[in-house]
Amino acid sequence: MTTIYVDNAATTQLSDTALEAMKPMMQEIYGNPSSLHHIGQIAKEHLEDARARVAKCINANPNEIYFTSGGSEADNQAIITAAYNGAKKGKKHIISSKFEHHAVLHTLDKLAKEGFEIQLLDVYSDGIVKVEDVKNAIRDDTALVTIMTANNEVGTIQPIKEIGAVCKEKGVLFHTDAVQGFGHIPIDVVDMNIDMLSISAHKFHGPKGVGLLYCRKGIVLQNVINGGAQERGKRAGTENMASIVGMAAAMEEAVKNLDKNAKYVTALRDKIIDGCADIERHTLNGDRYNRLPGTINFCFEGIEGEGLLLLLDQDGICASSGSACTSGSLDPSHVLLSMGIPVATAHGSLRISLCEYNTEEEADIIINSIHKVVTYLRSISPVWEKIQKGEVVD
Missing domain, CATH: 3.40.640.10 (Type I PLP-dependent aspartate aminotransferase-like (Major domain))
Known part of the structure; x- marks a missing residue:
């Protein structure tokens, strides 16, 4: 792998x-x-x-x-x-x-x-x-x-x-x-x-x-x-x-190499953002364009970020749910909460941070894996079932 x-x-x-x-x-x-x-x-x-x-x-x-x-x-x-x-x-x-x-x-x-x-x-x-x-x-x-x-x-x-x-x-x-x-x-x-x-x-x-x-x-x-x-x-x-x-x-x-790397990494970033655009009830956190070339932060409703990370890791993808300095905490990100994102939604966060060493082929693999993992986790999630029924999720 x-x-x-x-x-x-x-x-x-x-x-x-x-x-x-x-x-x-x-x-x-x-x-x-x-x-x-x-x-x-x-x-x-x-x-x-x-x-x-x-x-x-x-x-x-x-x-x-x-x-x-x-x-x-x-x-x-x-x-x-x-x-x-x-x-x-x-x-x-x-x-x-x-x-x-x-x-x-x-x-x-x-x-x-x-x-x-x-x-x-x-x-x-x-x-x-x-x-x-x-x-x-x-x-x-x-x-x-x-x-x-x-x-x-x-x-x-x-x-x-x-x-x-x-x-x-x-x-x-x-x-x-x-x-x-x-x-x-x-x-x-x-x-x-x-x-x-x-x-x-x-x-x-x-x-x-x-x-x-x-x-x-x-x-x-x-x-x-x-x-x-x-x-x-x-x-x-x-x-x-x-x-x-x-x-x-x-x-x-x-x-x-700042200008060259920024242009290249931004293209990879936008490829992943666009490639995940069809996933139901997901959010790109923060301004779409006024962001670092390589940083993407998604929230996927109805799933937990920990499960998402573990299954992505099984596909060989090393990502995170937020700051590495607080990765041991079960509390939702203070960053996302400060931006007005609900607690239940903030629990389903994923941070992807790219660099010039990443490739377009890797971006394609990431997009496919996110689709697969999110679909699977939602299929076994009682929270997602409630969302689908239009029920309030705390």
Whole structure:
């Protein structure tokens, strides 16, 4: 049985480019970049070269880049920084949205317990935050606006440049979790008015366990990991050199091929969406076109997402029902619920996330398998029977 991997929003296969860049850093250039001897200084040269390369990919300055263990750490540090710095000026109001990643939402929960006022904006049925809502929510005591670049479950792209412009006009810090967006849509921190930004390498064929925080010059970062003086004293811990260099290579490759890959993957995405259009009582969640090139999120009434995933897996198709970070939960997706999708419908969700490694032949197999599996599950579903009879389903 051939395996078809379409869970790229959860993680991606490491690219050959990233792997080849990493190999020398594990055995040949193995020094600690904080060491003063020549082996350590060679490692430091590679560290700073990687910093300059990743900075160029998002139009930042190298001294605005801080390497982290991934997107979650970067989100935590950015939000905590803005909150604590704001509190010193009497600003304890933070604006975000109801369908952010849990790395953001749980950090905001922590801050709420510390006395910060958290305002979560609606995202509506199209899965997009309205710029006007952000503008209306900003107050004199607002310390931060944090809105994700693109949603990790439904793939909708947010109006980041416009939100950033509003924040800039109002003098409020703006952070965006770009973990799902980078490598798939253009990111320019200057043009998009971004003060802080989070990226994770394993979402664009880089290694797991490494990411970065972009922090605009002039913002004083709060430490979330204390210890040594690495990352200019703002992120302790010996740098993960192999992964940092691998991330730099993956970022450059993603930016170089962005337009070509986006066009190709978008065509695959639309092929699957159109191929499933005839399935009765199903929904494409989020705006039809204003979404990431490779992300599709369906809801099929009358079935459970877990059964759908298991049967697709038997056909060799690796997909998901939503965020990999909450896949162990039996609760319906907070993202779908925030968009006004009923609980019973949200239970039947399927996320397909494609990349440039997928093929048209695989898309055809996916379409056929979804039709087969949905038909089978509905044939044994008492809920679907009630739907067919026009009865109310709780």
